[in-house]
Amino acid sequence: MEKHIVIIGSGFAAYQLVKSLRKLDIAAPITVITADSGDDYSKPELSHVFSRRQTAGDLIKQTADEFAALQQIELMNYTEVQSIDTKAKIVKLPDHQISYSKLVLATGASSLVPAFEGNATNEIATLNSLAEYANQQDRLASAQSVVVIGAGLIGTEIAMDLTLAGKQVTLCDRATRLMPTLLPSFLGAELYQVMVENQVRVKLPSTVQAVNRHHQQLIVQFDDQSYVEADVVIAAMGLKPNIKLADDAGLAVNQGILVDEQLRTSAQNVYALGDCAEFGGKVRAFLQPTMLSAMALAKTLLGTPTSVKLPASLIKAKTPWFPLSLSGKTTGAQTRWEVTRDDNGYIAKAFDRETGTLIGFVVSHEQQKSAFPLLRQLPAD
Structure with missing residues (x-):
C-alpha cells in the first residue's frame, strides 16, 4: 500500500504522532498496532490517582474505538508484533503480516x-x-x-x-x-x-x-x-526503553533505539519516537520533547524531511507539598548556584562555573511564575 504508515505502540508518543499526522493529511493510511487496549489516557495522571480516588477507567479520555474512529485509522489492539523484516518492509503478527511504506517504533519503556x-x-x-x-x-x-x-x-x-x-x-x-x-x-x-x-x-x-x-x-x-x-x-526506580523488537530486527540500539535528527533508525524507512528512542545521546522521557518530535516526524513521514529542534524543556513536579518547576542542568559539581528565597518560594539559578552562563534553574511555590522567563534564557536541549 502506497504511503502506508504503520505505528507500533499506543502510548503518548504514538498518539501524538497520529494527531500530528492528521493535522497535515486526513487521508494517509495509518495503522496502529498495540499489545494493550489502545485506550487514550493521560499517563502523568497516574501519579495522583490515589488522592483523587480514581480507577483506571476514570483516566480514559477516549476508548480505542473512539480514538480510531475520530482519527480515521486502523487500530489493532491486544496484538503482539512478533518480528519486523526491514528489507521486505513487513511487520509480522501471530496470524498474518502487514506491509508498510514507513514504520514508526513507539514501543515506550518498561518499569525497571x-x-x-x-x-x-x-x-x-x-x-x-x-x-x-x-x-x-x-x-x-x-x-x-x-x-x-x-x-x-x-x-x-x-x-x-x-x-x-x-x-x-x-x-x-x-x-x-x-x-x-x-x-x-x-x-x-x-x-x-x-x-x-x-x-x-x-x-x-x-x-x-x-x-x-x-x-x-x-x-x-x-x-x-x-x-x-x-x-x-x-x-518507581526508573524506566528501561523497550528495544528488543528493534534489536531483533537488526536496528542499531544502545540505551534506546538510536535515531538521527530526523528520528530515522539505522534501517531505511524505519523511525523511532518517544521513550524508546535515543536521540543525541539521550532518552527523553518527558512530554514536551515527545510532542515536538512527533510534530517534526509527521512532516518527515509525509514527505517533508524535518529535523527535530528541541528547546530547553520545562519539568513540572506534581509535588503539592513542595511544588516545583525546573529545567536544564540542575545537578553536578561544575554548577554554581545563585539562590533567592522569600515567602513566595525559591528561585535557584544554576550557572556554569567557568563561563558564568545560565545552565539551569529550579523554582518553587509561587515563584513558579518565573519559570518561563528563565526557560527562554537556557540553551537548546
Missing part, C-alpha cells in the same frame, strides 16, 4: 525492577501504564501501608499522593537525597524535611535486598538489616 531476593518479588507493583494500574488498583485501594522503592520524580510524586490518600508510606532509595538527578542537595534536603513533616517515612540511603511475603504482609529487607512491613510494594 531489579532482581531482588525473596519469595514475593513477583508481587512488586509498577505504575507505568494504565494496564499496570488497572491490575493493581484494588490492592492499592485497600492497602493501609505502602513501600515505594525509588525516590526520583515519580516515586516522590506517588509517595505524596498515597499519603494524601491516607496511606502509611515508606519511601526508600539508595541515593543520599530525594530526586537526586533533578535537585541540588540543598533543595533535596528541604524536600526531605517536607516529606518527614507530612508523616512520610523516608529511608535514605537504603538499598533493598529482599521482598518476602509473611502471611498477610510483605516484608522489605534492607542492607542495614532493617525491614519494613507493608501491604503493597511499588517500584
Whole structure:
C-alpha cells in the first residue's frame, strides 16, 4: 500500500504522532498496532490517582474505538508484533503480516525492577501504564501501608499522593537525597524535611535486598538489616526503553533505539519516537520533547524531511507539598548556584562555573511564575 504508515505502540508518543499526522493529511493510511487496549489516557495522571480516588477507567479520555474512529485509522489492539523484516518492509503478527511504506517504533519503556531476593518479588507493583494500574488498583485501594522503592520524580510524586490518600508510606532509595538527578542537595534536603513533616517515612540511603511475603504482609529487607512491613510494594526506580523488537530486527540500539535528527533508525524507512528512542545521546522521557518530535516526524513521514529542534524543556513536579518547576542542568559539581528565597518560594539559578552562563534553574511555590522567563534564557536541549 502506497504511503502506508504503520505505528507500533499506543502510548503518548504514538498518539501524538497520529494527531500530528492528521493535522497535515486526513487521508494517509495509518495503522496502529498495540499489545494493550489502545485506550487514550493521560499517563502523568497516574501519579495522583490515589488522592483523587480514581480507577483506571476514570483516566480514559477516549476508548480505542473512539480514538480510531475520530482519527480515521486502523487500530489493532491486544496484538503482539512478533518480528519486523526491514528489507521486505513487513511487520509480522501471530496470524498474518502487514506491509508498510514507513514504520514508526513507539514501543515506550518498561518499569525497571531489579532482581531482588525473596519469595514475593513477583508481587512488586509498577505504575507505568494504565494496564499496570488497572491490575493493581484494588490492592492499592485497600492497602493501609505502602513501600515505594525509588525516590526520583515519580516515586516522590506517588509517595505524596498515597499519603494524601491516607496511606502509611515508606519511601526508600539508595541515593543520599530525594530526586537526586533533578535537585541540588540543598533543595533535596528541604524536600526531605517536607516529606518527614507530612508523616512520610523516608529511608535514605537504603538499598533493598529482599521482598518476602509473611502471611498477610510483605516484608522489605534492607542492607542495614532493617525491614519494613507493608501491604503493597511499588517500584518507581526508573524506566528501561523497550528495544528488543528493534534489536531483533537488526536496528542499531544502545540505551534506546538510536535515531538521527530526523528520528530515522539505522534501517531505511524505519523511525523511532518517544521513550524508546535515543536521540543525541539521550532518552527523553518527558512530554514536551515527545510532542515536538512527533510534530517534526509527521512532516518527515509525509514527505517533508524535518529535523527535530528541541528547546530547553520545562519539568513540572506534581509535588503539592513542595511544588516545583525546573529545567536544564540542575545537578553536578561544575554548577554554581545563585539562590533567592522569600515567602513566595525559591528561585535557584544554576550557572556554569567557568563561563558564568545560565545552565539551569529550579523554582518553587509561587515563584513558579518565573519559570518561563528563565526557560527562554537556557540553551537548546
